[in-house]
Amino acid sequence: MEEFIGEVWHKYISSKVATGFPEAGVELATFQSQLSTYFHCLGGAPGKVVEAAEPRILGNHRPLLQRIAGSHRRAALCWQDQRSLRLPPVIDYLPEKEQNEALYFWLAALGAKLPTMKHWFVENQLATLAILTSHPGLKTGYQMLAKAVVAQRPLIEHLPQKLQAREQAIQRAILKPGSVKSLPLAIGEPLFVPLWLYPAPLYDVGAGNVEDSDEQGASSEKNKTESLNSPRKSAQYFDDEKQTDGLLVFKLEALFSWAEQVDMDRSQQEDLDQDLQGAADDLDVITLSRKRKAGSAKVKFDMDLPAPFNDDLYLGPGIKLPEWNYKKRAMLKDFCFVQPMLSDEAVPSKLPENLKEQANCLKRQFNLLRPLSVLQRRQPFGDEIDLDAWLDIKTQPNVMIDGENLYLAKKKNARDMSTLVLADLSMSTDSGVTTEQRVVDVIRDSLLLFSEALSACDDPFAIYGFSSIKNKQIRFQLLKNFSEIYSDHTRGRILAIEPGFYTRMGAAIRQSVSVLKMQNSNQKLLLIISDGKPNDIDHYEGRYGIEDTRQAILEAKRQGIQPFCITIDAQANDYLPYLFGDQGFTLVRDIQQLPKMLPKLYLNLSQSI
């Protein structure tokens, strides 16, 4: 009951103080891609995307009624960091739809001109001036926006006296950018300016604690009114103030519900069978055992356990493979045990937002590579007469020219190539590239972009990952096989890759070769992505590992497969030429280039054979 009254009260009081024009509201989602293009045109950093900003707590002065309603404390401000330009998810600040729309584009332009900011008040004005100079077409539009924005701000004389000077300065700065050199001091934060950019929220973490400070400022008011909100809202609030805690609560919750669901699925035997059948269809070579690994039905919460030993599905009983012992100069038969597996629990997902742009670009390029039909000359059969061939016979009767091949025929000039990408998922890929990115993250992005590109041109490809602990535990992880269509499921699996242990490369290559061999294409490419030497914790290191890998590569070549290694190991020049031949590898010095390079490399390889 109490809650009900609370809600009614909240509704009533909110409607009393509502500002903004919901009917004229414009959503970011509608314009997101246009805004992003616009932002880049005006000089925004190419890698940056446009995203929705989270609402943040404002410390500005609010009239009594707004404070009681608990409204107007939060608003989504426009700001940016290295990753993206954040724009409000909705803008309904101005009465006309076109105005709100224009406001979005204005903010994108300003964002492009003002990538970093120290002095909010001065720099916003200067950037505004700069844009209006370089883009004079915006002048009239800006003036209209400025007037409309000022019209939404409080009349100076209605404000408490000590806030007046500051508000006056801001309004003047909006109307005549560049005209006000400094912002008069006053208590609290100034009312937010929807035309301007703000620093990143971290900057004013304290803002949440800034009490409304004016005469009537009963500080407990805030808490009271806040508790009147719906529970979800207060959870969000909590989330905002203690970012990490909030996140964790959310994650665990999700994990639990997910675990429940998983269990349910498992109890339905038929479903499981079907599931496995699906997985079997997915497999290229491996026969199937219809048993799950014991304990796989439990979701592990133990974060210390390395990811690969979570509950991936074991595909088949495993495969025995030989290994080359260079000291004995002999193949050790059945020495290695490779376990193919599939992380069937990976959640199907879409391509991450930050890769979309690059992916689209690649897709367009690769689309052009779809097989075209071309006219082939001097064919025994065909649609048209090859006049050149005929003339040659007529003019040079004594020269033998391919018999009676006198026709032009249309033929599809397809690249007939299958590619298997083998990604090193060993422990070393856990190391950081930057503070936010590990090697494995870059590998993941590269695999995703590569897949996007290749699926656009219909060339068959498969992706596997590997890591090992000694010769008996070599994980060969199926991410995408040749027959499977690249889908959200595949993406989910690629997104879920995590670093494992060591790098027993020879066995992984041999297994890949046996998969690739079954493809019918003319060319077969084995692309190995690695971040270091072959190694394992037994004797598989140094010379031993290298010699075995070299044997595996030679075997591959003998079977008509072209191996190529992409490595990020700066010392690779020592051993890679020995392994792959000097045309058989490339060293990526800046691993962040890898996602871009991989598709290009593919193109070069596809024609060099």
Place this chain on the structure above:
Amino acid sequence: MTQTNADQPIHYQAQKSECEIFEAAANNKLPVLLKGPTGCGKTRFVEYMAQQLNRPLFTVACHDDLSATDLVGRHLIGASGTHWQDGPLTRAVREGGICYLDEVVEARKDTTVVIHPLTDHRRVLPIDRTGEQIQAHEDFMLVVSYNPGYQNLIKGLKPSTRQRFIALEFDYPLAKLETQVICQETGLDKQRAEQLVLLGQDIRRLKDHDLEEGASTRLLIYAAKLMQTTLTTTQACMASLAQPLSDDHDTIKAIERLINAHF
């Protein structure tokens, strides 16, 4: 194939020292490779240089069905039986002149067979079909162009071909020069030309992201021409700078916004 040696003087505004380098190459009988994005003035440059050096120009636009035969020549059937006709390359080799192979990577692979012996010290053109070996004329010069942009990821030039040429890199001219080019080619007033160049620079930022290629000088010239008709500026720019560059609705819309931000 087109052969030009126009009477009217051709205008070309040098970007760097390309004219001197080209002339030096010509005097030393060295072949030249021009690389750069589409519409940045490569063809214009060759036409200009041909006129400056007073040599006839044989231009061949290469395409994926262009074979060595098309360059070298073929037998034709006439009233009195068959006779041989020289292709553009053979003519340039015999008579002296600049043979310009535009977008050379588009041509079939067998064209390299005739290009190679012409581009090293031998300077000979072997013609299989007639059994001839032609020693190149004093004034013969081979010029090829290619656009290292996206399409040519696949095709690229082989090092063994590349390394037979003196290479000149072209790019869209700097703002000031591009403004001059636009004014001179179209007669547009300086102020609007300057703004047009700024617009072009904004659009070029989208290269490799939303667009395969940025707005070329050629397209800016088109825009400038349309702007002097009865069309509105927006119409002119949309037709010449937005629609030709993309089919993506959002990209076009964003460029429209951008155009309106400039004019």
